[in-house]
Amino acid sequence: MSDTSAIVILIAAIFTNNILLGNFLGMCSFIACSSQVGTALGLGTAVTFVMTMTTMINFAVHYFVLVPLQLGHLQFIVFIAVIAAFVQLVEMIVERFSPKLYFSLGIFLPLITVNCAILGASILAITREYGFIQTVSFGFGSGLGWLVAIVLMAGLQQKMNYSDIPKPFRGVSVAMIITCVMAMAFLGFGGMVSL
Amino acid sequence: MADNNCMTCGGSQGLCGGKGMVTLKEGVWTNNPLAIQVLGICSALAVTNKLSNSLVMGAALLFVCVGSNLFVSLLRNYIPHRIRMIAEVAIIATFVILFDQFLKAYYWEMSKQLGPYVALIITNCIVMGRAEAFALQNPPIVSIVDGVANGIGYGVALAIIGFARELFGAGQVDCFGLSISVGNWYTPNLLMIMAPGAFFVFGVLIAVFNLFKGDDAEEDKK
Numbered sequence: 001m002s003d004t005s006a007i008v009i010l011i012a013a014i015f016t017n018n019i020l021l022g023n024f025l026g027m028c029s030f031i032a033c034s035s036q037v038g039t040a041l042g043l044g045t046a047v048t049f050v051m052t053m054t055t056m057i058n059f060a061v062h063y064f065v066l067v068p069l070q071l072g073h074l075q076f077i078v079f080i081a082v083i084a085a086f087v088q089l090v091e092m093i094v095e096r097f098s099p100k101l102y103f104s105l106g107i108f109l110p111l112i113t114v115n116c117a118i119l120g121a122s123i124l125a126i127t128r129e130y131g132f133i134q135t136v137s138f139g140f141g142s143g144l145g146w147l148v149a150i151v152l153m154a155g156l157q158q159k160m161n162y163s164d165i166p167k168p169f170r171g172v173s174v175a176m177i178i179t180c181v182m183a184m185a186f187l188g189f190g191g192m193v194s195l
Numbered sequence: 196m197a198d199n200n201c202m203t204c205g206g207s208q209g210l211c212g213g214k215g216m217v218t219l220k221e222g223v224w225t226n227n228p229l230a231i232q233v234l235g236i237c238s239a240l241a242v243t244n245k246l247s248n249s250l251v252m253g254a255a256l257l258f259v260c261v262g263s264n265l266f267v268s269l270l271r272n273y274i275p276h277r278i279r280m281i282a283e284v285a286i287i288a289t290f291v292i293l294f295d296q297f298l299k300a301y302y303w304e305m306s307k308q309l310g311p312y313v314a315l316i317i318t319n320c321i322v323m324g325r326a327e328a329f330a331l332q333n334p335p336i337v338s339i340v341d342g343v344a345n346g347i348g349y350g351v352a353l354a355i356i357g358f359a360r361e362l363f364g365a366g367q368v369d370c371f372g373l374s375i376s377v378g379n380w381y382t383p384n385l386l387m388i389m390a391p392g393a394f395f396v397f398g399v400l401i402a403v404f405n406l407f408k409g410d411d412a413e414e415d416k417k
Binding site: 168 | 233236237238240241281284285288292295311314315317318320386389390391393395397398399403405406
């Protein structure tokens with residue numbers, strides 16, 4: 001079991017080991033949904049919530065069901081099923097109790113099932129042998145880190161609309177190069193905490 | 196790996212004639228999953244710090260894509276439309292687990308290096324996209340060709356990124372016994388192996404693809 005303190009894991013997950021800029025997880029929706037700051041914020045919030053909850057549930061499923069039954073090799077399929085079921089459940093609950101939230105968040109929820117950051121965070125928490133508190137702070141921190149990255153990106157993308165970019169670089173290509181600069185900036189946080 | 200690919204596409208040409216070739220060309224070049232459609236980039240960026248990792252990842256995707264396309268296509272008339280997503284994910288996850296167990300059994304070092312990214316093929320949009328967009332509408336053999344084409348297209352793009360990053364990041368490329376070196380005059384740029392290098396090389400790769408493909412695409416539209 002790893003003995004890093006939960007606070008360090010939280011800060012590392014947001015800044016130094018940002019799940020998007022350091023581990024490249026959740027790139028697809030990062031590229032697809034980063035044209036508006038508002039949209040990015042909605043998606044980021046949804047991801048943070050789902051990620052915190054699913055890392056917790058998957059932690060419990062792994063240590064209380066899969067390990068005692070020696071079914072470790074079914075980890076992936078069980079985790080993705082848990083995530084899909086959880087997202088579906090949240091969607092139904094939100095739709096029932098808060099239609100307003102459903103309309104602002106609703107369209108993002110199905111997208112989240114196939115967001116690899118969610119599955120990635122669950123698997124990383126297991127491979128790094130985090131305890132329960134550490135897993136929760138890792139899930140929450142990773143979600144926040146993803147939120148920060150996509151909101152920053154959306155802000156930059158809005159500016160990019162007014163710039164004159166060489167034709168072959170337009171679209172995803174320049175988005176990648178901006179991300180490269182962002183990742184370099186985040187490298188600057190490197191010395192802040194050490195895992 | 197190369198021999199297998201040639202045999203597969205040679206065989207399929209005979210079996211399904213023109214459509215096989217068109218599908219193959221689309222997957223590898225005109226509709227390259229990585230550089231043109233920009234799908235499944237998480238793994239593409241994460242594992243490409245070395246050429247050997249990129250090649251193994253390409254092989255993994257090829258295997259999963261062919262397997263899932265074949266089975267989704269075989270079952271396409273039996274899967275109820277409403278639950279097709281879950282069925283597809285289950286099929287894909289099965290093949291990913293197979294490959295992961297194989298790596299763990301025979302190439303433990305490689306499995307350690309690739310880490311969770313093999314598992315993340317499950318949520319890789321390429322595999323899911325091909326199952327959804329192609330295998331659900333087409334007979335098994337063409338679907339296999341489509342899987343092979345997309346696997347190769349992905350693998351080639353991955354190999355290019357991996358080669359560039361290892362060459363500029365480490366100063367030399369070591370891949371399964373082969374070794375290419377830039378020479379002593381070059382100071383390795385560690386940034387290329389770290390995260391920013393991945394974004395940069397990938398951005399440039401897309402731009403190059405756009406540059407060469409730009410004219411084709413516009414002609415197609417006309």
